[in-house]
Amino acid sequence: MRQALNAYLHLAGIQSGYGFFAPNIPxxxxxxxxxxxxxxxxxxxxxxxxxxxxxxxxxxxxDYIGRTRSEIVREDLxxxxxxxxxxxxxxxxxxxxxxxxxxxxxxEEFLRGKRPAYERLYEYEFSPVPSANxxxxxx
Amino acid sequence: MQKWQERVREFCFAPExxxxxxxxxxxxxxxxxxxCLNFRSDWTxxxxxxxxxxxxxxxxxxxxxxxxxxxxxxxxxxxxxxxFGLAEATTLSAVxxxxxxxxxxxxxxxxxxTAAVTAWLLHLCAAKSGDLLSYxxxxxxxxxxxxLMLAPLPDGWALDRxxxxxxxxxxxxVRLFRRILQMHLCLIYFFGGLTKxxxxxxxxxxxxxxxxxxxxxxxxxxxxxxxWRHFLPALGIAIWSVxxxxxxxIWPKKTRLLWLTLVCAMHLAIGLTMGxxxxxxxxxxxxxxxxxxxxxxxxxxxxxxxxxxxVS
Numbered sequence: 001m002r003q004a005l006n007a008y009l010h011l012a013g014i015q016s017g018y019g020f021f022a023p024n025i026p027x028x029x030x031x032x033x034x035x036x037x038x039x040x041x042x043x044x045x046x047x048x049x050x051x052x053x054x055x056x057x058x059x060x061x062x063d064y065i066g067r068t069r070s071e072i073v074r075e076d077l078x079x080x081x082x083x084x085x086x087x088x089x090x091x092x093x094x095x096x097x098x099x100x101x102x103x104x105x106x107x108e109e110f111l112r113g114k115r116p117a118y119e120r121l122y123e124y125e126f127s128p129v130p131s132a133n134x135x136x137x138x139x
Numbered sequence: 140m141q142k143w144q145e146r147v148r149e150f151c152f153a154p155e156x157x158x159x160x161x162x163x164x165x166x167x168x169x170x171x172x173x174x175c176l177n178f179r180s181d182w183t184x185x186x187x188x189x190x191x192x193x194x195x196x197x198x199x200x201x202x203x204x205x206x207x208x209x210x211x212x213x214x215x216x217x218x219x220x221x222x223f224g225l226a227e228a229t230t231l232s233a234v235x236x237x238x239x240x241x242x243x244x245x246x247x248x249x250x251x252x253t254a255a256v257t258a259w260l261l262h263l264c265a266a267k268s269g270d271l272l273s274y275x276x277x278x279x280x281x282x283x284x285x286x287l288m289l290a291p292l293p294d295g296w297a298l299d300r301x302x303x304x305x306x307x308x309x310x311x312x313v314r315l316f317r318r319i320l321q322m323h324l325c326l327i328y329f330f331g332g333l334t335k336x337x338x339x340x341x342x343x344x345x346x347x348x349x350x351x352x353x354x355x356x357x358x359x360x361x362x363x364x365x366x367w368r369h370f371l372p373a374l375g376i377a378i379w380s381v382x383x384x385x386x387x388x389i390w391p392k393k394t395r396l397l398w399l400t401l402v403c404a405m406h407l408a409i410g411l412t413m414g415x416x417x418x419x420x421x422x423x424x425x426x427x428x429x430x431x432x433x434x435x436x437x438x439x440x441x442x443x444x445x446x447x448x449x450v451s
Contacts (some may be wrong), residue, residue, distance in 0.1 A: 005210035011263065013281030016205075018331040020275050023338030025349040029144045047193070052414030053177050055187075055355035057272040061194065064271060076269075077194070107348045107368040110361055116352070 030060070030118055031078065033085050043092070043096040045085055047105030066099060066121065074099070077122060081111035082126050097124045151318050154310025159317050159432035161248075161296035164255070166243030166424030167283050171258050172419060174280065175239040180252055182235050185269050188227055199270035205440075211260060213268040215321035234261055246286075248297025257290065276418040282323070282427055290316045320427045326385035328402070332382030341379050344371025357411040378405060389430055399430050 008017040035043045049055050065077050078097045084097060100118035178185070186196045205326040213234065220230040241342040244254035262284060264276040291312050295298035299305075340346030348371055352361045368442045381401045389402075403423055410419025 003207040003209060008208035010207065011281075012208045012285045013278045014279060018327045018333065020339070021346065021350055021411035022331065022334035023355065024340045025346045028353045030354070049181070051177065051181075052355060053417055054181055054359065056274060057192075059268075059355050060274045061271050067186075077198075079328060080194050080198070095442065102354070104349055106345065107365055107371070109354075111365055111368075114439065128182070 026063060027066065029062045029121070030063065030102065031062050031081060032098045032100060033082055034096040035086070035089040035095070036094045037091060038093055043089060045089065047081070047085065057113065064134065066101060067118070076123055079126060082123045082124075084129075090123045094125065097126065099123070146217055147202075151315050152311040153314055153436055155314045155317070155386060155434045155436050156310070157291060157294040157313045158296070159428050160290050160292065160294035160313065162432040163283065163287055163290065163320075163424065164245050164248065164251065164292070164294060164297065166420075166428060167258070168242045168247075168254075168289050170260065170280060170283070170417070170421050170424060171241060171242030171245065173420065174262070175242060176234060176330060177417065178235070183228065184232055196268040199272075200268055201344060203267045203270050210267055211264045212266045216264060220288055236262070237261055238265070241345065248293060248299055250304075251292040251297050251299050252296075255288045255290075259288045274418075276415070276421055278420045279418070279425065282450065283421060285430070286316065286320050286323075300303060317429065317434075321389075322421065324425060324429050328382040328385035332379045332385065335379035336383060341375045342372065343373050344368065344373075347371045347375045347378075349434070358414045359412055379393035395430060399426060402426055403431075403451075 003052040006015070007063060027137065033045045037043070047058055049058065061077075061081075065074055068074050068077075078099065082095050082097050086092065088128060089095075098120055101121050103117050103119055105114040155209045166241075183191065184193050186192060188195065188197070196213060200214050203210050203212060216234055217227050220233070221227070224232075238258060241254045241258035241261065244250055245258060247446060253425055259281070260399045262277075263281055266273050269277075293305055325368070335346075338346060340349065348364065348368065350356060350362055351359060381398070384400060385402065388398040404420045406422040410416040
């Protein structure tokens, strides 16, 4: 019965509430990957798209990662994203994933010269695990 | 008592013309087409299998399936197609194309019911498989397509009516479905406004400032917003007031046009200032279909009741 009710709610699109940006605007998060190479240099990468709509969806995912209370879920999601990004940095020998939160100034603070700044929340390090299928799968 | 029963019967079942269904159909068709075109280059990026996608859709599907195994998702389609030897990439492309086609058929008014059901199902599958990447627009598209799928079709503007000489169901059902959509919108805005009113940031302008300067919605540079900061508190209060009072002022004829204009202006502003044009569009479609489409009360014979007036 519960499964059927849950299914109906999702089928009709009424499974969640309507409190968008309410009661307050939630914190904003950003995920940055620092890919390290054998010669010692690091490449910083943050998933961005050309379309605002796509960036809204990516931001939704990042906010979910930042707000989840489960450490396991957070790390696993970041690991999946690291793996996806690693495909574009095949020669990297390791990656640090930095989850940042945005400290937004108020309008008055902005007028006085304070600018938005990211603060580090969590940091994870992944290294590739050799596998028969894909040598760049993160550990 | 009998008078009240009569009034309820008139409110819910008085036959009316089906122009609102046409507005909903064409609007949702456009929404689906733009949604597909927007996703054209990112479809595989979002929905492919592990190793090919940004984040495996199987994770979203697992989360959704934990709530109920009856919720459709792309895995259903991929598994079914796999039995016929179709690769997953091919299936994903076929789903995208079928959704685009369904949207186009809705705009044209051809095979309305089939197109509505197809659009609802395929969009739902995509939304659930991309649950971690979805936001309000997906919910409201599902709501709109769900109503369209069940609504009396084809409407008077549809090509189906002309080509196949199809007739809609009786006007009483047309009125009833519209009433349900109208009351649903009232609930949405009432609770949206109420939850905003509970946030101090919506009283002092802080939330508006944060929303407009927060990535990825910061398409207007903060330097252009700062000079107008003194207006933000009033604007914030106006936003939740319009939403909270929507169920009160949207019904009377004297205030309907004003409130509809305010709500549509709000959504248009959200689309233009925050880049959420898909979200703005779906809300405009739902509002115009529910309260903006001109309708005429019909006699039982199907003729327009005179004098012809917009229904409340």
